[in-house]
Amino acid sequence: MRPIRYSFALSMLMFLPAHAQQAADAVAPEGAVDLSTEATAPVEAEDWMVAAANPLAVEAGARVLREGGNAADAMVAVQAVLGLVEPQSSGLGGGAFLVWYDAETGELSTLDGRETAPMDATPLLFQQDGEEMDFYDAVIGGLSVGTPGTPMLMEVAHRKWGRANWAGLFEDAIGHAEDGFEVSPRLAGLVAEDEYLPGSPSAAAYFLPDGAPVAEGATLTNPAYAETLRALAAEGAGAFYYGEIAEGIVATVRDAEKPGKLTLDDLAAYEVVERDAVCAPYRGAEICGMGPPSSGGLTVGQILGLIEPFDIAGMGPDSPEAWRLIGDASRLAFADRGRYMADSDFVPMPTAGLLDDAYLEERSQLLQGDDALPEVNAGSPPWDHAMLWGDDDAIEMPSTSHISIVDGDGNALSMTTTIEGGFGSHLMAPGGFLLNNELTDFSFSTHEDGVPIANRVEPGKRPRSSMAPTIVMRDGAPELVIGSPGGSRIIGYVAQAIIAHMDWGMDVQAALAMPHLVNRFGTYDLEAGTSAEALAGPLGEMGFETEIRDLNSGLHAIAVGETLSGGADPRREGVAIGE
Numbered sequence: 001m002r003p004i005r006y007s008f009a010l011s012m013l014m015f016l017p018a019h020a021q022q023a024a025d026a027v028a029p030e031g032a033v034d035l036s037t038e039a040t041a042p043v044e045a046e047d048w049m050v051a052a053a054n055p056l057a058v059e060a061g062a063r064v065l066r067e068g069g070n071a072a073d074a075m076v077a078v079q080a081v082l083g084l085v086e087p088q089s090s091g092l093g094g095g096a097f098l099v100w101y102d103a104e105t106g107e108l109s110t111l112d113g114r115e116t117a118p119m120d121a122t123p124l125l126f127q128q129d130g131e132e133m134d135f136y137d138a139v140i141g142g143l144s145v146g147t148p149g150t151p152m153l154m155e156v157a158h159r160k161w162g163r164a165n166w167a168g169l170f171e172d173a174i175g176h177a178e179d180g181f182e183v184s185p186r187l188a189g190l191v192a193e194d195e196y197l198p199g200s201p202s203a204a205a206y207f208l209p210d211g212a213p214v215a216e217g218a219t220l221t222n223p224a225y226a227e228t229l230r231a232l233a234a235e236g237a238g239a240f241y242y243g244e245i246a247e248g249i250v251a252t253v254r255d256a257e258k259p260g261k262l263t264l265d266d267l268a269a270y271e272v273v274e275r276d277a278v279c280a281p282y283r284g285a286e287i288c289g290m291g292p293p294s295s296g297g298l299t300v301g302q303i304l305g306l307i308e309p310f311d312i313a314g315m316g317p318d319s320p321e322a323w324r325l326i327g328d329a330s331r332l333a334f335a336d337r338g339r340y341m342a343d344s345d346f347v348p349m350p351t352a353g354l355l356d357d358a359y360l361e362e363r364s365q366l367l368q369g370d371d372a373l374p375e376v377n378a379g380s381p382p383w384d385h386a387m388l389w390g391d392d393d394a395i396e397m398p399s400t401s402h403i404s405i406v407d408g409d410g411n412a413l414s415m416t417t418t419i420e421g422g423f424g425s426h427l428m429a430p431g432g433f434l435l436n437n438e439l440t441d442f443s444f445s446t447h448e449d450g451v452p453i454a455n456r457v458e459p460g461k462r463p464r465s466s467m468a469p470t471i472v473m474r475d476g477a478p479e480l481v482i483g484s485p486g487g488s489r490i491i492g493y494v495a496q497a498i499i500a501h502m503d504w505g506m507d508v509q510a511a512l513a514m515p516h517l518v519n520r521f522g523t524y525d526l527e528a529g530t531s532a533e534a535l536a537g538p539l540g541e542m543g544f545e546t547e548i549r550d551l552n553s554g555l556h557a558i559a560v561g562e563t564l565s566g567g568a569d570p571r572r573e574g575v576a577i578g579e
């Protein structure tokens with residue numbers, strides 16, 4: 001496809017709804033910069049579409065849909081291939097959240113396939129001699145490995161909604177694992193720059209054969225992974241949670257130089273949980289996503305709820321004022337996230353209160369004014385549970401992958417899947433997949449000023465996530481299926497793309513490609529090498545600290561209208577395919 005020069009000023013004239021068109025016709029806002037970028041045209045289709053982070057994985061999903069499978073079936077095929085060709089990001093050794101729109105019933109639901117802390121873990125898991133461990137000391141090795149949820153999530157989704165033959169869904173992945181796949185530039189680059197792989201024998205044997213990093217374009221086979229997939233295909237997820245594969249996982253964790261606490265009992269006890277979607281109103285639509293233990297749905301919903309009273313569409317994407325509002329709304333939402341959000345099966349949480357209309361309206365008043373908020377604190381959402389929580393201090397690092405699928409029946413699936421950081425714990429199980437380091441998404445400290453932290457480690461608990469698989473619903477039907485990797489910046493990437501599409505009228509590909517601006521805790525991150533850098537001046541004058549840096553989102557989205565329109569984040573290697 002031929003890249004076209006995409007100017008936001010031009011896009012506004014072409015695509016904006018009437019109320020925003022008036023603003024586009026008006027003079028440029030004070031301090032406006034031209035946030036132009038390059039974007040290809042979105043992929044258009046009539047019937048079905050898959051968008052994900054690797055062409056081989058998307059092809060596998062497309063084949064399933066072409067042959068009459070549905071979105072749940074296609075997800076299994078996509079995930080099985082992603083675990084092979086993008087092993088640093090997601091796979092059988094990790095966890096995932098899935099949002100499902102069922103065309104037959106009109107219902108939305110979610111599956112929580114998040115990893116759990118082993119039953120032997122305590123709140124002091126990441127402390128040594130009373131001190132919090134260094135982040136990477138905790139990440140690398142067995143201590144960070146939670147009980148994987150992805151294999152069971154694949155099976156539960158297929159059992160609930162799928163219709164294709166289960167075993168057939170693994171064919172493409174098994175074929176690529178046995179015949180070999182071409183190492184992508186991104187995988188080769190990440191292997192070469194990872195300083196911990198050489199010291200992790202199980203992972204080094206695969207990623208650095210003969211001591212040298214696998215090269216871009218080389219053919220890599222993974223016979224152990226093929227064997228694991230054959231077992232899953234023949235016996236279902238039970239083959240993963242009991243028997244030889246489970247024993248291999250536990251031995252890898254417990255025999256690691258830094259051993260962890262995972263046991264066969266943890267694997268045998270693992271359950272995927274079906275939960276209600278969390279939905280927040282925005283511009284006449286409902287933004288629906290993943291509730292606790294993810295903070296994704298609530299924080300995206302809060303950001304949008306806080307800016308709803310403002311004419312973001314009229315201001316346009318080039319206006320520093322729009323970014324002041326989005327940035328400070330995000331800081332307010334992250335302050336609530338840090339205090340209140342965690343696994344609500346373990347700690348009481350004001351889930352409804354955080355999206356309460358009156359509460360958001362009151363918090364939104366803080367955004368009146370012209371300058372960046374000097375100080376941001378958690379609010380007091382309505383809550384009938386008198387409880388004091390300390391602010392948490394979890395750190396999250398890049399990897400992860402997002403899959404968006406719409407099938408010919410109109411079902412929609414949005415799934416974000418992860419092993420947490422790049423290459424997870426850096427432990428490779430004998431079954432040919434990396435084990436997650438998801439437990440480092442917990443807070444390392446247990447208390448703040450003597451007050452307990454909601455997201456502290458507890459046995460069996462799921463670490464708080466930022467993953468935000470989202471389906472935007474309008475009049476009871478999906479309008480946009482979207483999500484991204486990016487650690488806690490996921491929330492900003494997803495909120496920004498929704499604003500770009502809904503307020504600024506950008507097509508789905510342009511909304512994913514536009515330069516990123518993300519604010520979580522005060523510093524405004526501006527995407528390096530893009531026109532977002534030009535906002536450093538105006539935002540600095542408003543009182544924001546700014547930092548120019550790489551912002552590695554991996555957004556994949558499908559807009560659903562009369563036809564389907566899909567996009568893949570140009571920052572990664574993904575594609576959208578539809579027919």
Ligand code: DON
Nearest residue numbers: 398399400465466467486487
């Ligand atoms: O669940 C979470 O929020 C994180 N473990 C996700 C990690 C991630 O997105 C890294 N991305 N680039």
